[in-house]
Amino acid sequence: MRNQFAETVTELARTDERVVLLSGDIGNRLFNAYKEIAPERFYNCGIAEANMITMAAGLALSGFKPVAYTITPFITTRCLEQIKVDLCYHNLPVILVGTGSGLSYAELGATHHSCEDIAIMRALPNMTVICTADTTEVRLALTEAMKVDGPVYIRMGKKNEPNVHCSDPIFNIGKGISLTEGKDICIIATGNMVATAMEVSEQLLEKQISTKVVSMHTVKPLDKALLMNIFNEYKHVVTLEEHNVVGGFGSAVAEWYVDNCRHYVNLLRIGTPDRFISHVVSQQDARKKYQLLAEPIADKINKVLEKEKI
Amino acid sequence: MIDIYRLEKKARQIRGQLVETSHKCHVPHLGGCLSCVDILVALYWQILKIDPEEPNKQGSDKFILSKGHAAHALFTTLAYKGFFDRQLLDNYGGLDNPLGEHPLPNCVSGVEIATGSLGHGLSFALGMALAAKLKQQSQKFFVLMGDGEINEGSVWEAALFAPMHQLDNVIAIIDYNKWQATGRSAEVMSLESITEKWQAFGWEAMAVDGHNMEQLLLTLKAAKKVKGKPIAIIADTVKGKGISFMQDDNNWHYRIPTNDEVMTAKKELGLIK
Numbered sequence: 412m413r414n415q416f417a418e419t420v421t422e423l424a425r426t427d428e429r430v431v432l433l434s435g436d437i438g439n440r441l442f443n444a445y446k447e448i449a450p451e452r453f454y455n456c457g458i459a460e461a462n463m464i465t466m467a468a469g470l471a472l473s474g475f476k477p478v479a480y481t482i483t484p485f486i487t488t489r490c491l492e493q494i495k496v497d498l499c500y501h502n503l504p505v506i507l508v509g510t511g512s513g514l515s516y517a518e519l520g521a522t523h524h525s526c527e528d529i530a531i532m533r534a535l536p537n538m539t540v541i542c543t544a545d546t547t548e549v550r551l552a553l554t555e556a557m558k559v560d561g562p563v564y565i566r567m568g569k570k571n572e573p574n575v576h577c578s579d580p581i582f583n584i585g586k587g588i589s590l591t592e593g594k595d596i597c598i599i600a601t602g603n604m605v606a607t608a609m610e611v612s613e614q615l616l617e618k619q620i621s622t623k624v625v626s627m628h629t630v631k632p633l634d635k636a637l638l639m640n641i642f643n644e645y646k647h648v649v650t651l652e653e654h655n656v657v658g659g660f661g662s663a664v665a666e667w668y669v670d671n672c673r674h675y676v677n678l679l680r681i682g683t684p685d686r687f688i689s690h691v692v693s694q695q696d697a698r699k700k701y702q703l704l705a706e707p708i709a710d711k712i713n714k715v716l717e718k719e720k721i
Numbered sequence: 722m723i724d725i726y727r728l729e730k731k732a733r734q735i736r737g738q739l740v741e742t743s744h745k746c747h748v749p750h751l752g753g754c755l756s757c758v759d760i761l762v763a764l765y766w767q768i769l770k771i772d773p774e775e776p777n778k779q780g781s782d783k784f785i786l787s788k789g790h791a792a793h794a795l796f797t798t799l800a801y802k803g804f805f806d807r808q809l810l811d812n813y814g815g816l817d818n819p820l821g822e823h824p825l826p827n828c829v830s831g832v833e834i835a836t837g838s839l840g841h842g843l844s845f846a847l848g849m850a851l852a853a854k855l856k857q858q859s860q861k862f863f864v865l866m867g868d869g870e871i872n873e874g875s876v877w878e879a880a881l882f883a884p885m886h887q888l889d890n891v892i893a894i895i896d897y898n899k900w901q902a903t904g905r906s907a908e909v910m911s912l913e914s915i916t917e918k919w920q921a922f923g924w925e926a927m928a929v930d931g932h933n934m935e936q937l938l939l940t941l942k943a944a945k946k947v948k949g950k951p952i953a954i955i956a957d958t959v960k961g962k963g964i965s966f967m968q969d970d971n972n973w974h975y976r977i978p979t980n981d982e983v984m985t986a987k988k989e990l991g992l993i994k
């Protein structure tokens with residue numbers, strides 16, 4: 412995803428002279444192409460994320476379109492006050508791009524995990540929160556984010572994530588994308604768990620369970636019309652994210668449900684547990700330990716449906 | 722008399738081990754590990770008042786690796802010094818192995834603090850130093866930071882606080898290896914003149930050749946005697962030090978050596994013929 416980000420931001424900077432790329436001393440060589448086309452609009456801001464964010468605010472106030480990039484925990488929680496006050500309070504068009512989100516850097520320890528960023532970013536007024544599922548979504552999200560007149564946070568994985576889109580879908584910020592249709596259950600996934608949701612749906616199909624899968628890339632603002640359709644149509648809805656179940660995407664859906672639905676729907680929220688994850692050797696290993704692989708998720712869903720039959 | 726040769730040999734062995742484990746277990750950040758090996762050896766073999774059997778004994782000196790991505794160097798040093806079984810290095814980063822790319826809280830004996838997000842270690846040390854003053858204990862708190870790491874504003878918040886409170890029990894060491902992740906430190910930020918900066922902030926600032934064992938020991942000992950001021954030691958180092966093809970080549974921030982490279986490195990270090 413990060414290569415796609417570099418490619419797209421380069422394209423955008425080529426055609427829009429207001430684009431300024433700020434990076435926090437990461438991405439060695441990643442931005443070589445960018446630096447060739449717009450060397451004067453690239454700044455390595457060093458290992459000083461707080462300053463980077465507020466400089467972005469200053470640039471935005473002066474008519475530029477800053478895109479600030481570094482590892483997810485360092486572009487979100489490390490500089491939260493700067494994001495809240497300088498970007499959100501002033502409602503400035505700055506795009507924050509976090510790489511290695513969720514458990515992408517599992518083996519680096521909790522300093523490099525981000526399982527609270529969705530919760531925190533979506534609690535900030537004026538902020539738009541987008542979690543990208545694959546390179547196609549990275550490209551489309553960044554392109555659309557450029558048109559937003561306010562702060563946007565784009566959450567990405569690292570690299571080599573599987574593609575969920577084989578062609579360009581219609582991508583609008585705040586509008587979910589239906590990937591498969593099914594009648595028994597609906598899985599609404601966000602970001603780097605969408606691919607897993609697709610796998611889950613395939614596994615469920617073997618058990619004659621047909622699943623609708625939605626990529627809900629925009630966590631804020633939520634696609635309320637789509638949610639209403641889903642909650643009217645399905646008795647079982649699952650949310651899926653690589654993020655703490657406290658406060659994340661699933662919580663956002665649950666909040667919407669409590670406020671808007673007058674009938675009972677069984678909502679199953681799947682995400683990471685409310686604890687720091689350590690002693691894992693890879694993202695795959697972490698997902699295995701915390702039941703975030705397709706198989707245990709499919710089992711869990713299957714159990715819920717079985718119970719209903721009794 | 723201190724046997725400098727013995728310490729230098731220890732440093733060479735640790736460098737060899739780092740390169741070997743990096744290859745075998747895919748541990749990155751060799752460059753920034755190799756630059757601080759001599760500092761770690763000087764500290765753990767001569768300077769720190771700390772018992773490998775009982776590192777948390779009241780009144781023990783503390784070392785905080787603020788540049789957490791050099792955990793591999795710290796863990797290897799601790800293993801060689803007998804804080805834990807050296808065999809743990811064989812399966813570095815493996816399943817159920819406490820050694821990883823960054824230190825986790827209390828992961829092994831001798832490491833309490835989790836680092837990896839840069840710019841936290843100095844403030845940790847200040848807090849512990851304040852506590853020691855309150856408890857009227859006399860131990861010292863050593864912190865190792867990268868020259869890139871000190872880009873962080875939090876470092877300079879601590880830098881302003883410590884002299885105000887005469888925290889002469891804090892000794893900050895900067896591994897001045899002239900590189901950070903994506904560039905020359907002095908080309909990313911206006912880092913120069915680094916020693917004068919700490920001086921101007923009210924620290925007793927000392928520059929030293931970070932690969933000269935004799936000088937390192939003299940400087941660290943002098944630092945322990947300073948009264949009324951915190952101490953900053955600017956250790957002039959080379960990223961990738963000790964291995965010709967890694968020295969001052971920042972690709973080794975991430976690169977993993979091949980088997981042939983491990984062999985060449987060990988030959989250069991005089992560990993094999």
Ligand SMILES: Cc1ncc(C[n+]2csc(CCOP(=O)(O)OP(=O)(O)O)c2C)c(N)n1
Pocket residue numbers: 435436437458482485489752753754756788790837838839840866867868869870871896898900901902906960
């Ligand atoms: C707050 C924070 N921002 C960014 C990073 C990513 N990062 C890891 S190492 C590194 C470079 C560190 O440079 P330096 O302190 O000079 O270490 P050395 O060159 O000695 O390895 C960066 C930017 C991080 N770990 N923490």
